[in-house]
Amino acid sequence: MPKIAYLESVRTHNRLSADVPQTLDPATAESLYVRYDMDELKKTATRDLPAKAAAASVTSLGMWRYACVLPDVTPVTLGEGWTPMLQSKRYPGLYIKEEGANPTGAFKARGLGLAVSMAKHYGLKHLAVPSAGNAAGALAAYAAAAGITAHLYMPKDVPFANYLEGIVYGADVHMVDGLISDCARLVGEEIKAQKAAGLPAEEVWFDISTLKEPFRVEGKKTMGYELVEQLGWTYPDAVFYPTGGGVGLIGMWKAFDEMEELGWIEKGSKRPKMYALQASGCAPIVKAYDEGKQVSEFYQHAATFAAGLRVPKPYGDQIILDILRESGGRAIGSTDEAILASILDWAKNEGLLLSPEGAAATAAYDELIASGELKPTDKVVLFNTGAGLKYTDMIAEAMHLRRPGSLPTSMPVGGIITPV
Template sequence: MPKIDHLECSRCHHTEDADSPKTLCPVCAGTFYVRYDLSRLKGTDPQSQIAPVDSMWRYAAVLPDAEPVTLQEGWTPMLRSRRYSNLWLKEEGANPTGTFKARGLSLAVTMARHYGLKKLAVPSAGNAGGALAAYAAAAGMEAHIFMPQDVPMANQVECLAYGAKMTLIDGLISDCAKIVAERKEREGWFDVSTLKEPYRVEGKKTMGYELVEQLHWTYPDAVFYPTGGGVGLIGMWKAFQEMEELGWVSGKRPKMIAVQAAGCEPMTRAYTEGKDASEMFQNAHTLASGLRVPKPYGDYLILQAVRESGGTVISQTDDQIFRSIQDWGRNEGILLSPEGAAATAAYDRLIENGFLSPNDRVVIFNTGSGNKYTDVIATMQRGHTNAEFRA
């Protein structure tokens, strides 16, 4: 495992050492990226550097040198569509705690334990809270979780089952973030909020390594990613840069397609209006709770990756999301999360309007198991007539 060379601000490029826990850049409050000395790996056969484990820690050669706190997260299936020969679904519901959040929180908790931290706090739209609760329990640490009161019931149950201290808030994830920010110094919490510490991105970047390895070290033409906070998309873009530096992949990077819900679309608006950052989305509402992030902290990084890749940002309504859940359940045997269904619905639209061709090789991320959303999907079902539901 490589030693961390330094931390680099993703905005102003200020550097810091990694000898102690860091949050945001002290110069501009940008997100820190972890940088390594990867010179010894350049030009090597990537397969020769893979550790013999079926988890994200197979990429230990490009992850921090620390003893992992792991529940065997990562190395999730790449499922080829039964209907579309050039479409794969990256099934992140196979992770511990049932979502891709396991990757980022495994790395964040690993480094928190490495630094000797004892109490961690996070605002969450649901799934990150459950993941932090699980990994904190595995590490023997305290987890303090703040979530909107209408998150899926599974998220609430798992936080309590793992022994976390959970607080439900009448508001959005942005309101939860304010509480953590106001109380963390007084309570002695370390804030592991999205992009406010460097290591959740490192866990999420393993999705980029995985999809390239599972496609035999080649890029797809496009990647669809449900985007609330957007750390997965940001992490994959970092992974692509690292793999190219190492010579582990060649060719054109995939178009990055960020998918939002129409009831909370700050990134779609910013992209459409040609802006470099988003504005707070007012009165956010969608049953896809993971997409209910009214202003992503890493908005500038999401927009940069989308534009550099020739991708786009697209929104889907809750009705379109529900219909894609039905479609994939009946025709593919897969129960999508609402967030994943936003991405599959977006794929249909971009094929229809010609942005993509059916011949393009595409990977869609289902960021969580639909089984974590049974109460949400039941609400969607009740909102449709029997005739619509059976059609």
């Protein structure tokens, strides 16, 4: 595993030390990327290493098969990564990257798995996150595995599974009457108050928010390594990625940069068009892209049952928009009605119960197939970012579905299940 050479701010390229935990560039408030000595890495990090590492392990290494391009740290792992790539039964060129197979049932396990590993390495005791749901569940799980206290701030109307996760993993759970932006404000205010009160440094919460620390990107970049390896070390024509905070899209683009620099992919190879998919009820990236803007505006009155897409202003909006334009992709919004229809369509015809976020991607894909912008034979990797079963309450409500009949008022104790 390589040592980190330095942390680098995304735009001004200021360099910071990775010897101590960092959040944002203090001079510019920019997000930070982890950088390695690539000349040194080229001598040892060959693209056959992930397969060799996995073959030599008695257990699944998951995303840690890419240890040669991840920070030198002892992993706090629950088996995250190396998720299935499922070929569509109806579209010969379409592959579904099933991130619901991760621990905690969502792609968030990757970023939080690495971020918590680094937090334990630094000796941090308290981690706080504002979340639309799945990041909170993932932090709660990995913090429990690491022996770190997790402080979760979620909107009150997140899927019930996310609230349950926080409780059963023993996290400090705060349910907020508002959006993820309100949760982020409350986390910031609490940390500011702790510092003002003179709490010892080890007792002050560390904000592990999207793009406000550098290691969630490192975990999410493994999706880029995986999809390329699973396609025989070739790029697809397009990547469809449900975009709330957009860390996965940013991480994959970073992975493509690294693979080309290391020679794992030929430099100058045609990269995939990157598509950011959102819900029409909360589509700040779509609006900014369509209007040709460099950054998004706060999306007023954000509302969608795709909880992970209810992010009214992503912190990394400028990075996301740059990637979309550089790749030749774009941002597309779908209505909740189209998202629900896509959930039902893919369940009945492909045997996949998608998350609402994943169905925002399939709805957009179907739209582009119908318009002719894409052909069914175009090689596309589409991310289902979470297991649909985590959203049973949200999907059932959208379908106006209720349990048939009524539950018994008392349950029998004896019989074939338990002793008489």
